[in-house]
Amino acid sequence: MARRVRDKDIETRAARADLKPRGKPYWRSVGKGLHVGYRKGQRGGAWVVRRYLGEQEYKVETIAAADDVEDANGVEVLNFWQAQEAARNMRPGTAPNVKGYTVADAVAAYLEHLEGRASWRDAKRRLDAFVLPAFGDKAVNSLDDDEIHKWHRGIAKRGARARTKPGAPQNYRKSDGDPEEAYRKRQASANRILDLLKAALNLARKNHKKTGVKSNEAWAGVERFRGVHIARQRYLTIAECRRLINASDSDFRLLVRAALETGARYQELARLRVSDFDPDAGTLHIRKSKTHKDRHVILTEDGQAFFAGLTAGRKGTERMLGREWKPSQQDPLIKAASTRARIDPPISFHVLRHTWASLSVMAGVPLMVVAKNLGHADTRMTEKHYGHLAPSYIADAIRAGAPRFGKVKPSNVRAL
Numbered sequence: 001m002a003r004r005v006r007d008k009d010i011e012t013r014a015a016r017a018d019l020k021p022r023g024k025p026y027w028r029s030v031g032k033g034l035h036v037g038y039r040k041g042q043r044g045g046a047w048v049v050r051r052y053l054g055e056q057e058y059k060v061e062t063i064a065a066a067d068d069v070e071d072a073n074g075v076e077v078l079n080f081w082q083a084q085e086a087a088r089n090m091r092p093g094t095a096p097n098v099k100g101y102t103v104a105d106a107v108a109a110y111l112e113h114l115e116g117r118a119s120w121r122d123a124k125r126r127l128d129a130f131v132l133p134a135f136g137d138k139a140v141n142s143l144d145d146d147e148i149h150k151w152h153r154g155i156a157k158r159g160a161r162a163r164t165k166p167g168a169p170q171n172y173r174k175s176d177g178d179p180e181e182a183y184r185k186r187q188a189s190a191n192r193i194l195d196l197l198k199a200a201l202n203l204a205r206k207n208h209k210k211t212g213v214k215s216n217e218a219w220a221g222v223e224r225f226r227g228v229h230i231a232r233q234r235y236l237t238i239a240e241c242r243r244l245i246n247a248s249d250s251d252f253r254l255l256v257r258a259a260l261e262t263g264a265r266y267q268e269l270a271r272l273r274v275s276d277f278d279p280d281a282g283t284l285h286i287r288k289s290k291t292h293k294d295r296h297v298i299l300t301e302d303g304q305a306f307f308a309g310l311t312a313g314r315k316g317t318e319r320m321l322g323r324e325w326k327p328s329q330q331d332p333l334i335k336a337a338s339t340r341a342r343i344d345p346p347i348s349f350h351v352l353r354h355t356w357a358s359l360s361v362m363a364g365v366p367l368m369v370v371a372k373n374l375g376h377a378d379t380r381m382t383e384k385h386y387g388h389l390a391p392s393y394i395a396d397a398i399r400a401g402a403p404r405f406g407k408v409k410p411s412n413v414r415a416l
Contacts, residue, residue, distance in 0.1 A: 004081055005030045010038040011080040013068055016045060024217065025050075027144070030084050038080075044068035047083040049090060057212070058141065063087070100139035101204065101211040103197075104132060109207070110200035121327070123196055130155060130193045131200075140204055140211070143218035148197070152222060155190040156183070187225040194224060233385055234351050235358035240343055247340035252333045254310065254321050256352065261303035263356030263374055266349050270325035275316030277307045286375065295375050354385070361386045 007028040010016055016038060019026060025037025025048045033052030037060075038045050045066040051059050063086055064078040072079040078086060107127050114120045134151050135143070159182075197219070204213040236244065241260055248256045258269050268286050276285040282304045283296040299307065310320060330349045338346035353374070360370050371382040 005084060007080070016040065016066065016068060024221065029144075030087060034087055036080075036083050036087050038066060047078055047086075049083075049087040051087075051090065052141075058215075063090070100141055101213060103135040103138050103140055103143070103200075106140055106200045106204040106211070106213075107131060107136070109211075110196075110203050113203060126193050127196055127200070131197050135197075140201060140213045140218075141215075143201075145218050145221055148194075148219055148222045152190055152194045155193060156186045156225065158186070160186065160189070184228050187228040191224040191228065194222065198222075233354060233358070234347065235355040236343070236347070236351065238359070240341065241355065243341035244337055244343060248337040249333060251322055252330070252337065255325065255330065256334075256337070257306060258310075258321065259349065259352035260356060261299060261306055262297045263353050263360075264297060265353060266325070266330055267327070269321065272320035273316060274311045274314045274318045274320050276320060277311050279304065279308055279311075293375070295372070297373050357382070357386050358389055361389045 005028060008015060009019065010026050010028065019038075019040050021040045021042050023039065025039040027035045027037045027050065030036050035050040037048040037050060039048050039062070045068055046062050047064050047066055048060060048062050053059055064076055064083065066083075067077050067079045070077050072082055074082055111120065111124055111127070114123055201213070201219050202216060204211045205216050208214045245253055245257055245260070255266075255269060258264070258272075259266070262269070262284055264284075264286060268288070271288060272284070272286075276287065277283075278285065278296075281296070282299050284299060284303075284307060285294065285296055287294050307320075334349045335346040338344075357370055357374060360373075361367065367379045367382045367386070370386065371379045374382065376382055
């Protein structure tokens, strides 16, 4: 007699009573290529068997009612142990040893699908680091929703990955800031990685005639962390911006000033050539953006003077910022400059983009104009991140008509 496989969630009538009714069975593997599932209805449930037939094909069928209401009789009504035995008796021999279409195959196809897009590099980095080590050799059709759920939660429990020498154990960063904010960021990162995995698997399912992947049952129900993508929008004051510029190293100072004058992304600035500045129109041409669309950034008088001084007398093909800025090269430099400028906690380079947008909106620049300069397709993202800073009739009405309770007594405490 085969060994009994236990499952505390479905093996007893009392345990099954606590489960939520749903169409998707609660599965339990009881052998190679063989699962027993419990499908919970409003009035009792039924036992379901899923058998692997080979060549990425499965067969799912209901075999009997569960002993939720009536006692098991071994025929029409079965308990969990009887359902296991019935499933094993139905199995037509051992499933063939077919590797099938693996997660690594799905990831490779998805990256090929993304090739040429700005998101390709980040997607490849995340998939290589998190998905392939966990699931790379596994057949897509043998994935289980419980293992994907545990993997997704596990990513959030670990710290952010730090640079590690090849072959050495992975290093993780230690957070010295707000632990709740650090955990929120890890959950948000875990969600992005889960989204990439689902996207790769959904593409495999879409191409099911080629891949043999016909069901998304294993990953469709794995839920993301909720409410973790609302980041604390941070921006610098004018005084902090000046301190940061002065505290930056000489060549990096040009990059910081360029970001504050334009609101452009790091890689957009890194690709600039001298010819991209038009002194007559007072604009900066961003030839390649995140969305693969070019745009012309309108500059203030200060911005025009800065770029005019930066490009005077130089060949149009030269790099505008004097050197080649590689991916992630800005991270240690912006943190060091933040520390010297007494900006605590240190900022990321992307905060300079938020700073340009936030200060512009608070100064009364229309959201549509800010969106245009940032390269957003419309105002939705601009409104989401900066709309609360814009002067509005709501703020005017509140300040004009909301109740007042008298002036606060003056204090001798002063900000340093």
